[in-house]
Amino acid sequence: MxxxxxxxxxxxxxxxxxxxxxxxxxxxxxxxxxxxxxxxxxxxxxxxxxxxxxxxxxxxxxxxxxxxxxxxxxxxxxxxxxxxxxxxxxxxxxxxxxxxxxxxxxxxxxxxxxxxxxxGAFALTEPSGGSHLKSLQTQFTECGDGSYRLNGQKTWISYAQTAGVFLVVGYVDSRPLACLLPRETPGLQVEPITGLLGFRAAGLGRVTFTDVAVPAASLVGKPGTALSYIAPIGLQYGRISTACSALGLVRGCFEEATSRAATRKIGPDTVGSFGMIHSMIAHMGTELEAAGLLCLAACRATDEREPDAFAKALMAKYFASRAAVAAANDAVQIWGGAGCHEDAPVSRYYRDAKIYEIIEGTSQIHEELLSRNFIEAGAKRAAQIR
The missing domain is CATH 1.10.540.10 (Acyl-CoA dehydrogenase/oxidase, N-terminal domain)
Incomplete structure (x- = not known):
């Protein structure tokens, strides 16, 4: 690359x-x-x-x-x-x-x-909504002078424990609305979330809003634009960041697995001399290269403002996150019992990898969005042929 x-x-x-x-x-x-x-x-x-x-x-x-x-x-x-x-x-x-x-x-x-x-913290996900953004229940109530009152709860918010400002998305009536809230805002409360499978040091938290005063100057964009214009910018960079981070984890798994395969002995032979290990490493190395090219394509498309930048970011995140899970699984297998101990980097990779398939939209949400995009493109091609 x-x-x-x-x-x-x-x-x-x-x-x-x-x-x-x-x-x-x-x-x-x-x-x-x-x-x-x-x-x-x-x-x-x-x-x-x-x-x-x-x-x-x-x-x-x-x-x-x-x-x-x-x-x-x-x-x-x-x-x-x-x-x-x-x-x-x-x-x-x-x-x-x-x-x-x-x-x-x-x-x-x-x-x-x-x-x-x-x-900064991007406060979008809710306890009952997950990746389904249109089911948000956090509510803004108009006060009549351009200001609002905010009530609701967000969860699984990365770095909520240390964030100084929150970008919050909710609804006023049926219109999605976004605002900025400093941490010290009265009525805003953060509860730490610990004991996670992976990403354990990412400072996740639940953020509760109880009759929070939101002045007009704190609004980001106009009512009705938060899910169609505001949030997609953050999600685009969030997916690119997550895809490239997953790529880094795949590289870590590949480097740790190949080093282990080259040096760990079973009898007179190294682990890397066995055919079943060849299969794992060949698959891991190929997916590392493929994920790298998809991530690069997504980054370039965003820089060049290509119309398919959104789809390329989805593909990169979808592929790289799945590759991370597969690579971590095989890396632990190649390390054997030592890979199951917390001191082994592949052990932490194994736990962290699964998180990539969930954050910034689950793999299933990505499949839904990508398949819809591909089918729409197919329909346009078919119409042109006719």
Whole structure:
């Protein structure tokens, strides 16, 4: 895949991987056990420009393209998917504001988000809704002066435990509406969620809104636009981030599995000398390459504003997340009993991998959206032939 990257992108990829090897991989297992990321690590990422990587320089960002954003997520996915989730939600909130925020909202929120002085949380998922966005029950009530009252609950919100601002989506009557709420807003309460299967250090939480006052200046976009215009921006970058992070995990599984196969002995032979191991490694290596190309295509399509950028992000996330689950399963198998211990990186990969098939839309939701897209394209081709 490197042959498709510019010299600048290749240089940054090396920097990202060196950063992860030095500051992330050695501590990832401990963060997983502690179920938290140290503040010093977030500060180090911010100082490197990673938390505002795509934001314009005028908002204290780095102005990097989506391909570079993808490379950043791939590098962190190799080291610690739970930490990569911070890159995901930070991009979801900041890029949504960059596109749809008012000038005042951009000047207030984007610089501290870019500098890492504040973490953003994308508060969309609800207890009874999951990936079905039209079933949201969080409600805005008009107050008659342009302001609203907000009641409801969000759950499984990444980095809710440390977020300083929440981008919240709900309904006013039958119209979806989005707003920004600072953490200290009266009536906003965060309850930590612990004991997760994977992504244990991603600071997930439940966020409850009880008669929260929402001034007109806090609204993002107009009523009726939150699900058709506002949220899709965040979801696009969320899916790209997740796909590239899953790609990084596949790379981690492949590297750990091939190293183990080359060195672990069973009698006089290495594990890698057995035919059934050949099959696992051949499949893993091929899916690593395929997932990389799909992720690159999704990033480029987003940079170039291609009309099929949405579909390409769906395909990348769908394929890479499924490849991560398969790769983690085979990597543990190749490691054998040692792979079942918490000290083994493949053990953590195995737990983290499953999360990729659920966050930012389940694999089943992706199948529904992709099949609909493919069938509509088929109908257009058929109409042209007739």
């Amino acid at each position: 490197r042959s498709f990257l510019t010299a600048d992108q290749q240089a940054r990829q090396r920097d990202f991987r060196e950063f992860v090897a030095l500051y992330v991989e050695p501590a990832a297992a401990e963060w997983d056990r502690a179920q938290s990321i140290p503040a010093a690590t977030v500060t180090r990422m911010a100082e490197a420009g990673y938390l505002g990587n795509m934001l314009p320089v005028k908002y204290d960002g780095r102005g990097w393209d989506t391909v570079t954003f993808g490379l950043l997520n791939e590098a962190f996915g190799r080291g610690c998917p739970a930490l990569t989730d911070l890159l995901t939600v930070q991009a979801m909130v900041s890029m949504t504001l960059l596109k749809w925020g008012t000038d005042e909202q951009k000047s207030r929120w984007l610089p501290p988000l870019a500098r890492g002085e504040m973490i």
